[in-house]
Amino acid sequence: MKSFKDIVKKIEPLAESGYTTWGSGQRSAHSNYGVHRIENQDELGRINAFLNAFTQREFLDPKGAMAQIRHKFNTMTLDFDWTNTSGFDGGSVEIPLNRFGGTFGKAVDTPHDEFQTTDGISEFNNGVGLALRVSVDQPEGGLYTMDAKVVPVTEGTVNEETEEVIEEGLDTDGRELHLYANNHSDLHRQRIKPIQKNLRNKMASGKYDHDKAHKAWHYAAKDASDRYHKEHGSRFGKDTVHAVAGKMRDDFHRDAKDGDHDELLHKKYKGHKVT
16 A cells, blocks of 8 residues: 555656646646746747737727736736826837836846836846737728737837826936835835825815825825835935825826826716816
């Protein structure tokens, strides 16, 4: 009679090879390289296979389809800039991708008065970034057809419509905290999104006060500072938190004018625009 240890020894080679006991090759924790490693041709092929399958059908709203693609990419740690005001220039668009929100900081050879930003992909892909290329067409039937594929970034590719403005007016600590707050998913869900919803509806009801809004964003900036301290050990000063709160407030107000937060409006305020 075989002991449990003998059975485990016999099963382990099968599990490590990614094969099941019935003999067919399956993806497993041992064999899955990780689809987030998009610079790998096999993983890139899997992503493009998904895009090809997803775009086989017709769409009533291509912007909604883009939101679904972005959500799927987010589960792979990938992202691209796309908002409610984004559109398809001439029926097609090529949007640069980033991984883990990109990187911000210094390399060993970065000048002391400069910062280095990357997309989190190109530095692992021989300096070549990747972009999501989408083309849209509307035949006579009325529904839209789409074609989407991840391709190498062509020279000069830039999404000028949603390109983020550098954190002007902030010092080094302020830029670091602002970038951290903007890229922290839990903070965005638990703190920033509720603030955006509250203030956007106040705008629609005529009760918004730009000066008082700073207090709400101060809570978000302070929360970001506390999380940063817990994760990295260093703490930001009160002046830095105050400055970042002001920047977050101004960014929100600018984006609200562009219609970026209109989806947060209550039903009775739908259609309201910030002037």
